[in-house]
Each structure stands twice: as structure tokens, then as C-alpha cells.
Amino acid sequence: MLKKALIGAVALTALTAAQAQAQYSENKIKIGVLTDLSGTYSDLAGKGAVLAAQMAVEDFGGKVNGVPVEIVSADHQNKADIASSIARKWYDAEGVDAIAELVTTAAAVAVREVSKEKGKIDLVSGAASTPLTNDKCSPTGFHWTYDTYALANGTANAVVKTGGKSWYFLTADYAFGHNLQAQTERVVKANGGEVKGAVKHPFPNSDFSSFLLQAQSSGAQIIGLANAGADTINAIKQAKEFGITQGGQSLAGLLVFITDVHSLGLETAQGMMLTTGYYWNRDDETRAWSKRWSAKMDGKMPSMVHAGTYSSVMHYLKALAAAKTDDGVKVADQMRALPIKDASGFAVNGKIRADGRMVHDMYLAQVKKPSESKGPWDYYNIVRTIPGDDAYQPLAESTCALVKK
């Protein structure tokens, strides 16, 4: 009895003593990386993103103001219900302070709702759709790496300007696909092009033959692929098989990652235009960081989602240190205040806006011909740098309630 009282008193003193300086709940920082570890998007995100988050923690020193940082991870299997139940469990029972990565719009939106409800921070890197910075925006929610608006502004703009005026869409039948199609249609029409039609395919899907046939019979010059990951790869491969390009039509991959180009091979992918938020081979800084990541990933090179995860987690750690608390709202304020710069070379000219959008330079790239490539994963020629303010949706057009009008 006395022993218990003594232990209790010591514990209480220890707790109250900790209150004096930085207070982090349970004296530990936990960051959860919630991603697709096994499905359609697991190569462009997945365990590479978990590694990126771990690298950020290590590079930061493993501790924030003396408090250790831990990374946990889980597989949401691209399903919104699984994502939200993992998020709830993490926030309520396991003391997780922030959730990062979140590829797949449906999962990201579900977790955004949970995080907003609990005042916790979410650092969305992998998901693409614009509702995250419009009607689903949150004071503690951030959209870091890219979005469908920037993709459309980059790729669709470039394709229409080089003569691709009539479009037909092959769209993944879920929130992301619909959103990407809508954004691209906007850019096509604004540049005087026309949309001949669209077909929605199940997500995920392995056989595109019948959808490609419909695209072929539409007679559109450009077949826009409003999908990503394994879906895009399969669609492009099968388009080659069905002689789509022989008929005079071209494919426009609206969201293409370097992992997709690697899977397709330069022979098939050469000449494709794409918009990206990061290229590992752009300058010495990106090369140095990417080689470190690559050493633990069997020689693969990071996608923009991997670099974005590193960058967002690193910035979060800096904000935690500055705020001296893990309270979501206070840390979010620090995130908006601090300059964004880290070893990955991601986020050139980066700044965070009121709607949670991290605006930074994007790059219009073209896939190299096999003869131009100087080594493994050397796949892109950067055609143009698109300054952040030109790439992303203007703040005045955002329907986010946090944006003062």
C-alpha cells in the first residue's frame, strides 16, 4: 500500500516536472505512415514512403526536444473504411500524433475527416484530388506533393498546345479518376479543345481492351488516361498491343510516376509527356538524397510521393520543435510559418497556403528515348519548370472555408 502510494507520487512528480518545458503527450511522438503496402499503388508509395519517413526522423536526430520519435505504419489497401478505422485506432488508442502519406483519394479524404474531428495533423502526399484543399480542407490538414489541378495544368496544357485538340477519357471509376478527368476537361476546353467522350473503368482493373476499343472508335486524337499506377501501366501496354498509335491516336498519361515508366520500359514509354513534383536526377541535392533512399530499396529510385513524404515529415518535426507541443492546431501554425527546405531537394520555392496546399515548383518532363538514357532510372528530360503559383489552383478560387474572401 505504501509502496503503491510512493510509486504513484514519484510518477505524478515526473509528469508534472515534464510540464515545465515542451509538453508532448505521453512523452513520445508517433507519426503514422498510412499507405498502400500491397496493391495498385504500392510501388509509387508503399514501403518506400515508410522508409522516407524513417529517414526524415533519423536525419532530424531521432528526437524532438529530447522526446523520442517513432514511426508506425499500416496498409489501408486503398479502402476508405479500412483507412478511417486504422486512423481512429491510431489516434484514440495508440497515441499517434500525425498521419502521413495517404495515397488514394478515398482513403485520404476519410482520414482527413477523422483528423479534422480530433484536431490532429494529416500530411497528404500520395493522394491527388483537389477536394482536399477545397471543401474538405482542414486547419490541421496539408496537401503536400501534387494535385490533379497541377497535373492538368502541366500535361494537358502541353498536349493541347502541341495539337492534341480532341480528347477521349479512360477514367478510374472512383473519386480520383472523376476529379482528374474534370480538371483536365477544364484545361482542354479553356485551350479551345473538345471532349469527345469518356468511359469509366473499375478500379483496379487489369484488362483495358474493351475500353481502348471504345476510345479507338471515338476517333479522338488524344486518349487521356485518368488513372494511375498499375492501371496506367496496363492501359498503355494494351494500347500498344491494339495498335492504337498506328491509327493516329496518342495516349496522354495524366498521372505517371517514374515507377510506371520503369515498368513500361523506355521502348514503350518514350516521348510521353508528364507532370511531376520531383525528379531524382534533377540536381546534386536530389541525387544525393535519392541515392541514400535507393541503397535501402534495392537500387530503385524514389517517386515524388516518396520525396514528398520525407519532406512533409521533416517539416512536421521542425514545426513540433518550434511549437514545443504536439497540439495539432499550434503545430499547424508553425508549419505555415517556417520556411520549407530539406535534404531531399523537394519543395523548391515551397510555401503553405491557408487552404493547406503546399505550393511549390512542378516540372513538365518528357520520357527519354532509350538511346538518350545514360543509366538505370535515368528516364526524364525536364522540359519546363512550372512555378508553383502558375501550377496550382489560385487561392481565390478555393472553396475552402478557411480562406478569407
Place this chain on the structure above:
Amino acid sequence: MMTLFGIPTAALFGQLLLGLINGAFYAMLSLGLALIFGLLNIINFSHGAQYMMGAFVAWLGLTYLGANYWVALALAPVIVAAFGIVLERTMLSRLYKLDHLYGLLLTFGLALIIEGFFRQLYGISGMPYAVPKELAGGWNLGFMYLPIYRAWVVFASLVLCVGTWLLIEKTKLGAYLRAATENPALVQAFGINVPVMITLTYGFGVALAAFAGVLAAPIYSVNPLMGSNLIIVVFAVVVIGGMGSIMGSIVTGFMLGILEGLTKVVYPEAAGTVIFMVMVIVLLIKPAGLFGKGA
């Protein structure tokens, strides 16, 4: 332009032809499943993983040994069948006397292990596998462009399906197999080695899956998830056709492929679910399946 149901006939015929090609895969895979269930009473959930292994053996053979497509087509089924036979001898044979559910659980677990193993090694984006030169290119049929390779798939699968049906229904070996499953003790009393027959049957079923895998390699991405995407649909096909009926699974496979093709034109969003809707209806009206013998 003529229209049927509001769709131009040219587009319709194109989609039906594509549906036939998909049906060819459904038929081959459901044939293997029906064979294994009909003769062995095992619900082989690892069929999709074995299909994927066939494709991977073809890719590995090409990448590391320079073995071309035709060599892979001949050898991959043998290699994967050998693996299947090892599984059967060490694990499945212990479950024959038990409820079907045990076989289902074991093979399902094995499927997860095999897929996880390949995913760990190769990721999910898929490995490139080129269409063999002899089958590259296509014919312009007017209403669509038909890749030669896809026509080959339909041809090969028809030959395989009809050949297997003839083997099981019309030859002495097939007769022994059918007898052995109906009454193993009696057949064994006649001096026929029943356990060996059963093992070989499982091996043959697995070989069918692996053959389908090699056929799929140039057109679908060779990735660890390729089997799991297909296997659920194939199970629905087998249930609709009748679990023990070989002819049933072949005919149903092609028919459902065509139905799916039609749905993709009329209402693409339902393409993933139409086969299951048919399955529900068939189960309610004729639970033994369209061609199945009564329960």
C-alpha cells in the same frame, strides 16, 4: 451505321470478340478448378497464385535463361505442376477425408503466402514480357483491329479445353479417374494406384492454370496480383457452370466472358459485378449450377 440496342454494330462485334478472349481465360482457369473439385473434392483457392507462377516462370525463363515463349509454354506448366504435386503430397492429401472447408482454407493460405513472397521480391508494377515475334501484329477486321496474339489465345484455350474434356470423358485414363473419385476403395481393389491418379490430377489442374498464366504474360502485366484479380471471377464462373462439370465450366467461361464484354459497352461501371449478379440468380434458381448434376 446500323445500331443494335443503340450501340453501333461494329463496336458491338468488337466488344463481343474481346469478351470471347476474356472468356477463354475464364474457361481455362475454371476448367482447372472444376477438374480439381470434381475429381478431388478440393476447392483449390491457390489456383490464381499458380496461374501467376506460370507467368512468372515464363518471365524468369526469358530474363535469366533466354528461354523464349514457346519453351515457356511447354515447360512452365510442368515446373509449376511439380510444385503443385509437392504441395499435394505434403499437405493437401491429409485433408481429403475432411470437410471441403479445410482444403479451401489451406489453399487460400498458400495463395496468400505465394503471392506475398512474389510481391516481396518483385513489387506490383509488373514485369515486361513482350509478345513473341511470330504472333505480333494484328489483322484489321474493319470493325476492329484484332491482335494476332489474342486470336492465338482463343485458339490455344479452345484446343486445351476440348482436349481436356475428351481426355476425361472419352479415354480409359479419364474413366479410371472418374471411377477413382466415385469409389476409391473399389477401384483400388482392382489394382489401380488411386493415390497416384489423384496426385497426377491435381498436377494436371495446376498445369492448366500455369499454361493460362504463360498465355496471359504478354497481354496482362506479369505481376504478383494478377491471379487474385482473376480468381474470384473464376470461382463465380465455376459455381455458375456447376462445380463438378467439366463441359459446364468451359461453356460458362466463354459465355460469361461474352456477357462481361457486352456489359462493358452498355454500362461499363457494372462490368466488375455482372458475373456475380448472374451467380446469385443461378444459385437461387438452380443451386447445382447450369450444367451441374443435382446435389
